[in-house]
Amino acid sequence: MEGRMYLAIASDVEMRRRGECGGVVTALLKFLLESKTVNAVLAVKKRGNRYDGVSQLITDPEEVLECAGSLHCVSPNIAKNLKNYLDGAQNMKIAVVCKPCDARAIVELTKREQVNFENLILIGVNCTGIFPPNIAKRMLVEEYGVDPSEVVREDIDGKNLIITLRDGSRRMRDLEELERKGYGRRANCKRCDVKIPRMADLACGKWGAEKEDQTFVEVCSERGAEILENAVKSGYVIVEPPSREAIEERKRKETEAIEFARKERREEFAEIEKMNLEERFKYWNGYLERCVKCFGCRDVCPICYCRECYLEADRGLVKPGRIPPERMFPLVRIAHVADSCVNCGQCEDACPMEIPISKLCSMLNQYLSSMFRYIPGMDPREKPPLTMVTDGEFSVEDIDLFFNLKFVSGKPS
């Protein structure tokens, strides 16, 4: 049943109303709780308004409705919270609502045995980006002329950001233009090219939906197929096959979004690629010298999992008490994490001095991805490239088999 696609809606009218695009995710979560398939559901609940939210563990099926609706200004660290506060789901079955980056982070944590993948059901949701809450509020006031508390929904449609207000009216602006002005999505969201979470069990979103109140669901695993089937049988969700046009429309929208992201990424990285070594050193140093050693980037990174971190003051590797810390500090972190960076952007969110850590890490990750032909966060059975070797390598002498010296002279080749 993998790869099978459906147009779905929740059978419950209230869910359809409260939820996003037909309330399917909400319905699935309720089903999973009521059928006792899972012990709990981990979903994002807004706290007070649309701009603040925490990842809430829900055991009461009625509470699921409270988490309905997508929030585009909220980005709790779902994967790390799962590991830190919920024991990595070792002892309970949890259904997690996750964006592609959250799902990828969970996959990476699985590879490192930090979460129990068997106990997790990943309900993926498509994502075209999250807005930092304070910038979003400013943008709404200054660029849309609306009161942020009046907004009930945000949609990114192609290159446009459409806001729906409480009174039902809508306003639209060009997202590219807004982002050029400094508003817009988080930096890592702009460059993220994984829009549909196919590494989850089910991928749900509105691309390809033929009606307003409808979700397009792609089954991405056996488990996902089973869940959807049971949810339909138990009457929570109604499905129908999508038309060919719907499938193509979805593909078109996905491709468009990915191209937009890749263009952003190229432009962003080009700025650094065209610098020579000295300029690059100065560039990164200019940021790194502001570091105040809060360890925020390390604490929130889903890939960082060592129980005793090398960077701590009592390890003797980084001189204690100095800020900015020696360059060992960022270099060690990046060396450990870069091959598996999933571009979740939590590090940059956490940095009090706004060092573009996510840029550094995901840029390196991009090179490593092409060097090792490995994309992190896709398949729990894949091993990170520095922890494995292939048979073919035994017979190759080339010391620079993986390394590509494209940038030494500083000019693009």
Place this chain on the structure above:
Amino acid sequence: MNGHEPRIIAFFCNFCSYLAADMAGVSRIQYPPNVRIIRLMCTGRLSPLYILEAFARGADGVLVAGCHPGDCHFIKGNLYARRRVSMLKKLLEMMGIDPRRLRLEWVSASEGNKLANVIKEFVEEVRSLGANPLKEVNA
């Protein structure tokens, strides 16, 4: 920059490159004194941390020498080393530190001459690159 003697840390493996260095010594093959050799049982033991620490503490260059692919005493330690060194070279390059400061070579136990040449060449290359820019920053 002028008159700056490069300081190089070398990580050699017990079964191949270290023996080659030994052989070079016994055969009185000359090579520059700028290299400080650290013996590991296998280059597979090389954590990227060691190399980064070497650079952070002021080494101008780091040389890693292990067995030829297929000859590793521990089967594939050298293959891990190759991957890690590639990753680090890319990291250095991205940060603005010349990746040529980090070099990987395959040297078997009998290749004492080759090792001496590699070292000579590497020292000259690192000399031409000047002092490690991290030294100033970490002061």
Place this chain on the structure above:
Amino acid sequence: MIDYVPTICPYCGCGCGMYLVVKEGRIVGVEPWKEHPVSEGKLCPKGRNSYEFLYSHDRLKKPLVRRGDRLVEGSWEDALRRVVNEFRDTSPEDFGILASGKTTNEESYVLQKFGRVVIGTNNIDYCARFCHATTVGGLGPTLGSGVMASSVLDYELPDCFLIAGVNVQETFPAIARRIKRAKERGAKIIVIDPRKTLTAKLYADIHLQLFPGTDVALINGMMRVILDEGLENGEFIEKRTKGFEELKEYLLSIDLKEVEETTNVSLDEIKKAAETYAGAKTGSILYDEGITEYTTGAEKITALADLALLTGHVGKPGAGVNPMRGQINGEGTGDMGCFPVFYPGFKPLTEQTFEFFRDVWNVESIPEKAGKTVMEMLEDCKKLYIVGFNPMVSAPHVTRVKELLEQKEFVVVQDIFLTETAALADVVLPSAAWGEKMGTHTWTDRRVQLVRKAVDPPGEAIPDWQIICRLAEMMGYGDHFEYKSPRDIFEEIRRCVPQYRGISYERLEKSSGGIQWPCPSEDHPGTSTMFVERFNTPDGFGHFGVVQYRPPAELPDNEYPFMLTTGRVIFHYHTGTMTRRTERLSNEVPTGFAVIHPENAEELGIMDGDEILLVSRRGRVKTFARVSNEVARGLIFMPFHFAERAANILTNPVLAPTKMPEFKLCAVRIEREGS
């Protein structure tokens, strides 16, 4: 199962929001609160580790009572009875209350009410005496109010900063971030500091590395340059100020060459700084201890106010003269009236005030005479009630403080740990800490925010306000202290403090980022920028003050040839009570050190890490040397967080007219071990 409790960091004056993650009654982590306008989901090292100290094994869990030379655990009944007996048997002049910059507004309010209603004394003061007493003296006459003029959020806006005597990168990281953003947009930054601090290194376009304490001469020099070059804001001076002619006359009489000599800053630099600041569209002055903690503190602040008035950089978002209060309730405890000369809401000692409070508090009489300040109480009062204050490490000349405390008839200390001060007390009362109680605090930009209860206090510790109310009840004033919750207390505060009138728990619970006072009514959004239309002076005008340079009290001489200045590092907070019990933070900087200039180190044969002895007229301290050129030749810097290497053994207790000790400068000599 997992609770996310939104609260605000317990450390500095920035007011960064965060979530405490509570699992099964225990705080297990800190999560970013990305929507909070001040923190934006970001925290400094102290903030990230903020809850760890709550679980330190040596938290006070039971009251302690002195028996001979030991403190023994006792029951609340015994301890409180002992306290009440002592309190009853004392005259108001002999009684002193040292209040806290870390208790909630509700607790500070109840404490000063206790002093005034139950004991009948105005001898109430708090640690602001050590940091911003001179601000009141400096900004009071000039601008009418010693509060931060702008909002933390607006510090992205100015195109020029004058950062005087504060190392924002380490002490106010959330504000440093805004300054950084402004700089990225092209703002020019002038730093006035005798040390090449991290702030100076990272942000300063112009670093005026002056001779310590000579700021008045420097600023007068800058103002003279501004007049000479016609850069003053004539329109602003005309419309909104008084006293310009006197200032102008004085400034035209000063000799710029003399200024150069006194301050050790070249005239060129002074000119550049003056031109940059005066020529900016929106200039902002940020200052803190490096300016205030001098006998001439009030004069320096007056000079800064003059500078701002001269150039019209007041009354715009981000602009103004901004004293940076560093404690989480440095502003709030003052607003609550923990001053010997002010009742809550800065009401002065006038009949109008007395009538008001007799009415609100429903008492026959309240004390009308001005009370004593911290150092005066330490010297003169026979009985002391010390709440959340550790003068044994934070007061100047701690050897004398120890003598004084040991001589007191009775000292009761209410705190969360057995601090160096609590160890000398007769009775120690364990209180609940941040995170274990609900309440409000008022952060540096007049921002009132709620801190929430995440977990229960350990053992028998209870919130400070409850302890104070119980004492009041046992002394027969129960019906004046009938509060069932901090919310009740806050409602009373709203009646007494006009600036808080429009703030309520309901409003605070719904807001993120709190409400900035003055907030006169419930539909008022709060005030982010002060002095937009008028100043707080009686006539609404800004008043220039003519101040002349006076040198600090103790300059180096042959016997003590070095200058010692004290300060902070990012990883620790004040006397280290909380941060030194946080593993991550104390691992970074486990103990004190003294920074010495490389030339001085060479002359004395001192290497980095050597143990040295610093000696002043007050005492001697053994510490480790750190050789760095961040200090000027002849200047030594010590962080004061470490009791065993206490910088305050050496510091000079000489007081400014507003009773602020001169922490920032005294004379020392260096001895090598064994010499």
